[in-house]
Amino acid sequence: MAELAREFEALEREAVDRFGAVRDVAELEQMRVRYLGRRGRIPGLLGQMRDVSPQDRPAVGRAANHAKRTVQEAFEAARRRLSRKDSEAAATGLDVTLPGRRRRLGHAHPITQIMDESVAIFRRLGFVVADGPDIETEYYNFDALNTPSDHPSRDIQDTFYLPDGRLLRTQTSPVQVRVMERQAPPVRIVCPGRCFRRDTPDATHSMNFHQIEGLYVNRRVSLADLKADLTLFAKELLGPDVRVRFRPHFFPFTEPSIEYDFSCIMCGGTGCRVCKNSGWLEISGAGMVDPAVFEAVGYDPEQWTGYAFGMGLERIAMIRFAVDDIRLLYENDVRFLHQF
Numbered sequence: 001m002a003e004l005a006r007e008f009e010a011l012e013r014e015a016v017d018r019f020g021a022v023r024d025v026a027e028l029e030q031m032r033v034r035y036l037g038r039r040g041r042i043p044g045l046l047g048q049m050r051d052v053s054p055q056d057r058p059a060v061g062r063a064a065n066h067a068k069r070t071v072q073e074a075f076e077a078a079r080r081r082l083s084r085k086d087s088e089a090a091a092t093g094l095d096v097t098l099p100g101r102r103r104r105l106g107h108a109h110p111i112t113q114i115m116d117e118s119v120a121i122f123r124r125l126g127f128v129v130a131d132g133p134d135i136e137t138e139y140y141n142f143d144a145l146n147t148p149s150d151h152p153s154r155d156i157q158d159t160f161y162l163p164d165g166r167l168l169r170t171q172t173s174p175v176q177v178r179v180m181e182r183q184a185p186p187v188r189i190v191c192p193g194r195c196f197r198r199d200t201p202d203a204t205h206s207m208n209f210h211q212i213e214g215l216y217v218n219r220r221v222s223l224a225d226l227k228a229d230l231t232l233f234a235k236e237l238l239g240p241d242v243r244v245r246f247r248p249h250f251f252p253f254t255e256p257s258i259e260y261d262f263s264c265i266m267c268g269g270t271g272c273r274v275c276k277n278s279g280w281l282e283i284s285g286a287g288m289v290d291p292a293v294f295e296a297v298g299y300d301p302e303q304w305t306g307y308a309f310g311m312g313l314e315r316i317a318m319i320r321f322a323v324d325d326i327r328l329l330y331e332n333d334v335r336f337l338h339q340f
């Protein structure tokens with residue numbers, strides 16, 4: 001029965017040849033079934049071992065084991081070769097049979113999202129968007145806003161000056177003046193935009209930041225209008241349970257002036273880490289337009305009244321997205337930005 005041993009050797013050579021020549025996964029599978037499958041040729045020959053005489057058995061057994069192992073190895077080798085070829089093809093982008101790769105879609109930056117949403121809310125209240133330059137004159141940024149050059153409030157709004165005396169605006173408030181100069185009342189505008197201050201960057205300060213300014217001028221405008229509109233804005237942006245609180249403050253271009261807070265959306269006002277246990281989040285400043293500002297733009301302060309407000313968009317983005325360091329918004333790390 002040494003014949004069976006030779007059959008094993010012949011089958012082994014044939015199978016190794018065929019696996020060596022396999023070109024794709026489908027052919028590999030075909031060959032695997034043909035030689036190694038349950039009804040394949042190797043198991044077929046092994047079945048014949050039953051009839052081998054005891055004295056031939058060791059020699060045939062050796063040939064059988066050798067064939068089985070070698071063919072199995074040839075199969076594995078072919079499989080490795082094909083998968084290497086696959087990944088090489090993918091790396092060079094040559095395998096046209098691979099499924100397409102979905103391109104990751106970008107989205108608006110968190111600050112832009114807040115800006116767009118804020119504008120949309122105010123538009124529903126009848127506000128239109130107004131725009132002014134990032135590079136301002138001292139007049140629009142300060143003097144026309146009732147802030148003469150010796151005014152102490154200029155100190156906290158130090159900024160970057162150009163050689164010609166113009167400056168990077170410290171607030172969006174100058175747009176109020178530009179609009180009122182061009183247009184007769186009534187006025188109802190919001191001005192989102194970039195602002196700059198000579199601040200040292202830390203978790204809550206950035207030399208470059210964004211505000212949205214609001215101005216409403218009409219007959220008999222009052223602080224009640226301001227509070228109603230800011231409350232509606234807060235509820236639309238942060239949820240129906242948000243409350244708004246006014247605190248007395250000072251700004252040169254409003255009289256009276258206030259600062260306003262939103263109740264903390266993290267704890268609902270009971271006090272937590274985010275609101276430093278106060279239950280309130282400080283948003284920004286507002287007030288009734290100072291008669292001196294109306295005079296600077298040629299409006300009659302006896303006839304016209306108005307409210308104005310300005311808020312930091314970073315501050316709102318940080319509250320809304322629970323971000324605790326303003327610098328994260330400026331690092332352009334897509335792993336961070338992708339979350340929002």
Ligand code: DAH
Nearest residue numbers: 171254285286287308309310
């Ligand atoms: N411009 C102020 C600031 O940057 C914020 C502000 C306060 C804007 C009162 C206003 C206002 O329009 O009426 O701190």
